[in-house]
Amino acid sequence: MSIFKNLPAAPVAPKKPITDTRHGITRTDDYAWLRDDNWQAMFKDASILNPDIRTHLEAENAYMKAAMADTEALQKTLFAEMKGRIKEDDSSVPVKDGPFAYGTFFVTGGEQPRYFRTPRDGGERTLLLDGDKEADGKAYFRLAGIDHSTDHSRGIWGYDDKGSEYYTLRIRDLATGEDLSDIIENTGGDGTWAPDGKSFFYTVLDDNHRPSKIFHHIIGTPQSSDRLVYEEEDPGFFMGVGGSMLDDFIYIDIHDHETSEYRLIPTSDLTAKPQIVAPRETGLEYSMTEGGSVFYILTNADGAKDFKIMEAPVNAPDRHNWKDVVPHTPGRLIISHMAFTRHLVWLERENGLPQIKIRDRATGEDHAIAFAEEAYSLGLSGAAEYDTDVIRFSYSSMTTPSQLFDYNMVTRERTLLKTQEVPSGHNPDDYVTRRVMAPGWDGAEVPVTLLYRKDTPLDGSAPSLLYGYGAYGISIPASFNTNCLSLADRGFVYAIAHIRGGKDKGFAWYEDGRMEKKTNTFKDFIAAADYLNQQKFTSYANIVAEGGSAGGMLMGAIANMAPEKFKGIIAAVPFVDVLNTMLDDSLPLTPPEWPEWGNPIDSREAYERMAAYSPYDNVAEKPYPAILALGGLTDPRVTYWEPAKWVARLRENTTGSEPILMKTNMDAGHGGASGRFQRLEEIAFEYAFAIKVAGKM
Numbered sequence: 153m154s155i156f157k158n159l160p161a162a163p164v165a166p167k168k169p170i171t172d173t174r175h176g177i178t179r180t181d182d183y184a185w186l187r188d189d190n191w192q193a194m195f196k197d198a199s200i201l202n203p204d205i206r207t208h209l210e211a212e213n214a215y216m217k218a219a220m221a222d223t224e225a226l227q228k229t230l231f232a233e234m235k236g237r238i239k240e241d242d243s244s245v246p247v248k249d250g251p252f253a254y255g256t257f258f259v260t261g262g263e264q265p266r267y268f269r270t271p272r273d274g275g276e277r278t279l280l281l282d283g284d285k286e287a288d289g290k291a292y293f294r295l296a297g298i299d300h301s302t303d304h305s306r307g308i309w310g311y312d313d314k315g316s317e318y319y320t321l322r323i324r325d326l327a328t329g330e331d332l333s334d335i336i337e338n339t340g341g342d343g344t345w346a347p348d349g350k351s352f353f354y355t356v357l358d359d360n361h362r363p364s365k366i367f368h369h370i371i372g373t374p375q376s377s378d379r380l381v382y383e384e385e386d387p388g389f390f391m392g393v394g395g396s397m398l399d400d401f402i403y404i405d406i407h408d409h410e411t412s413e414y415r416l417i418p419t420s421d422l423t424a425k426p427q428i429v430a431p432r433e434t435g436l437e438y439s440m441t442e443g444g445s446v447f448y449i450l451t452n453a454d455g456a457k458d459f460k461i462m463e464a465p466v467n468a469p470d471r472h473n474w475k476d477v478v479p480h481t482p483g484r485l486i487i488s489h490m491a492f493t494r495h496l497v498w499l500e501r502e503n504g505l506p507q508i509k510i511r512d513r514a515t516g517e518d519h520a521i522a523f524a525e526e527a528y529s530l531g532l533s534g535a536a537e538y539d540t541d542v543i544r545f546s547y548s549s550m551t552t553p554s555q556l557f558d559y560n561m562v563t564r565e566r567t568l569l570k571t572q573e574v575p576s577g578h579n580p581d582d583y584v585t586r587r588v589m590a591p592g593w594d595g596a597e598v599p600v601t602l603l604y605r606k607d608t609p610l611d612g613s614a615p616s617l618l619y620g621y622g623a624y625g626i627s628i629p630a631s632f633n634t635n636c637l638s639l640a641d642r643g644f645v646y647a648i649a650h651i652r653g654g655k656d657k658g659f660a661w662y663e664d665g666r667m668e669k670k671t672n673t674f675k676d677f678i679a680a681a682d683y684l685n686q687q688k689f690t691s692y693a694n695i696v697a698e699g700g701s702a703g704g705m706l707m708g709a710i711a712n713m714a715p716e717k718f719k720g721i722i723a724a725v726p727f728v729d730v731l732n733t734m735l736d737d738s739l740p741l742t743p744p745e746w747p748e749w750g751n752p753i754d755s756r757e758a759y760e761r762m763a764a765y766s767p768y769d770n771v772a773e774k775p776y777p778a779i780l781a782l783g784g785l786t787d788p789r790v791t792y793w794e795p796a797k798w799v800a801r802l803r804e805n806t807t808g809s810e811p812i813l814m815k816t817n818m819d820a821g822h823g824g825a826s827g828r829f830q831r832l833e834e835i836a837f838e839y840a841f842a843i844k845v846a847g848k849m
Contacts, residue, residue, distance in 0.1 A: 160215065177756075179763075192359050196316060223841070223849070230836035230839050235829060241258060252271065252304055253274075255269070263827030280329070296312070302349055305325070305327065310322070321343050336354060339354050340357055344393050352369055353366055362387055366391065368422065388743035397538045407437070412432065446464060447466055449464060458483060460486065462474040483502060492534075492539070496510070507520050525549045532545050533545060544557065549631070550630055550646075572632065585630070586601070587602075590684075591683065598650065600647055600650065614644065615645070618677075621706070623706075625654060639839060649676065649680035651672075652665030666749075667748070678714050692719075697721045698721075705728055711802075720841065722779075722780045728794050730749065734753075740788045774805070776810065779799075779812045781815070783814065783817070
């Protein structure tokens with residue numbers, strides 16, 4: 153019996169069959185019409201959306217609202233709880249850089265951050281950028297931050313006011329607070345200063361939302377006169393621009409999910425042709441940081457699957473000059489690295505837990521910053537200055553609020569700078585964090601992080617929200633999250649399944665969840681649900697699954713594979729129309745994604761493999777659990793029509809009594825609402841769905 157009562161009739165999307173034949177295989181898509189032919193232009197101006205499509209999306213929103221009407225009071229309660237755990241006037245600990253220290257703060261009731269600086273050793277704040285002021289009157293507004301020039305006189309700041317991730321860049325005089333006349337449009341949001349503060353480099357997105365060109369802009373000139381520095385002609389590669397800490401080089405970073413290429417421009421000659429460090433070679437990944445006379449290079453070269461650190465002379469960084477500095481150790485994944493005058497620092501992960509390692513560059517001696525909890529999260533922010541012995545890092549666990557430390561790499565002393573405040577109160581002793589191992593279908597052990605109250609009965613009666621992602625090598629940290637306390641306080645077991653497709657257990661864990669092994673990701677998640685059921689942390693009748701983006705693909709797959717093991721499913725901006733998307737090379741992310749999923753245009757094998765698991769293509773007549781799909785109208789990553797088509801097909805085929813719901817944010821894109829409290833309202837809505845489905849209202 154469904155817990156959703158007295159629902160109006162659900163929207164029925166008209167069928168307008170379109171057939172497509174590839175590799176001699178013909179498929180029919182009844183709902184392809186939901187993809188607006190004018191989608192590129194619509195991302196910049198949502199008002200031009202096809203009226204028939206808009207009518208359907210609005211009907212879906214109305215149906216969703218009716219289904220969730222009885223949760224409105226609960227949503228308000230959840231929102232108040234979550235908001236109450238946030239220090240509304242929170243401020244960051246400023247980061248020292250030259251004569252100043254830079255930071256951010258919020259004001260009570262404010263949605264957007266405000267950027268400030270103080271004199272280096274403290275003093276009066278100078279407001280550099282007021283996000284609330286800039287966002288005023290806009291339905292959507294997201295800042296890309298502000299980056300100051302080397303001489304601290306100007307700042308580049310960027311914003312997206314449509315949710316389409318086309319950022320506009322402005323230049324601010326930091327002494328007066330006034331913006332210059334320069335307006336740079338259709339960028340990726342990044343700008344990198346030349347050392348003289350008179351010009352900068354930036355990336356432009358093309359009509360298909362790909363970062364295809366890098367330009368050099370001179371302050372005071374129109375964008376139309378900017379010099380093209382580099383054009384990437386392969387649509388399968390992402391591209392970005394950055395600068396070295398010593399201001400000696402401009403980096404052009406070109407990469408897909410398995411291949412890297414760096415090109416360097418010496419800042420002594422900004423007009424120089426970008427020089428290749430190591431030409432792209434399929435499967436070779438590397439990233440660079442400058443260390444004075446050498447570059448330190450993090451790479452998987454020479455079979456270093458879990459990466460190693462090498463060095464090369466700054467004046468001869470070619471591949472044949474690379475030499476090992478931190479050798480490869482199987483099972484110890486090096487995630488990132490940075491260099492300072494006297495130290496080399498890197499973040500690594502082993503046995504699913506992160507660790508910060510530090511090497512004295514003169515003596516070669518290594519040491520680690522150690523931690524004791526069973527499951528935790530680390531963030532390494534390093535320092536803004538090269539000549540320093542002090543770096544900054546953050547630490548938290550599912551029960552421990554985030555702590556920010558300065559760490560002296562010579563004396564090995566930690567200085568606690570800040571502990572995350574929870575104004576409404578938080579007692580870590582009321583909660584339990586555990587890391588358990590779920591047996592996978594093939595014998596692999598799948599880590600699962602758990603959070604629950606100490607008084608939660610572990611007899612199978614507790615509801616559970618089980619979260620998963622499992623793609624692109626992204627690991628989901630076991631970090632402090634004040635929002636999920638609202639579930640734990642209602643008796644939920646909050647669980648994160650660290651499934652294959654991420655790098656939680658090293659690079660091999662990623663390899664075993666991509667391409668031809670993609671279904672391991674889905675099987676691992678189901679194995680996590682099985683374990684929680686068997687060990688009576690919860691039961692199948694009480695599990696609500698959640699995932700977003702590529703994790704939304706996971707949600708669609710497990711809905712098809714094991715609908716009986718989940719009481720409900722929340723799929724946020726879900727990548728569920730996998731085969732059609734990977735067959736459409738005009739879409740922003742399709743060519744860059746082929747190394748992750750395969751290219752079904754060129755390969756029949758890839759086509760058949762995707763067709764076998766693509767959630768949209770495998771919807772069948774079966775009793776699906778209650779499903780909530782969330783989309784963003786101007787989302788360039790997972791386009792709005794993916795959840796729209798999926799919901800239409802699910803509703804057509806389900807033999808169960810549970811509703812299939814969809815909510816489309818008509819004013820936002822992939823990241824949802826842009827304001828911090830607006831985002832909490834969205835989370836409160838998702839949690840209200842989970843609580844209702846679990847019968848705990």
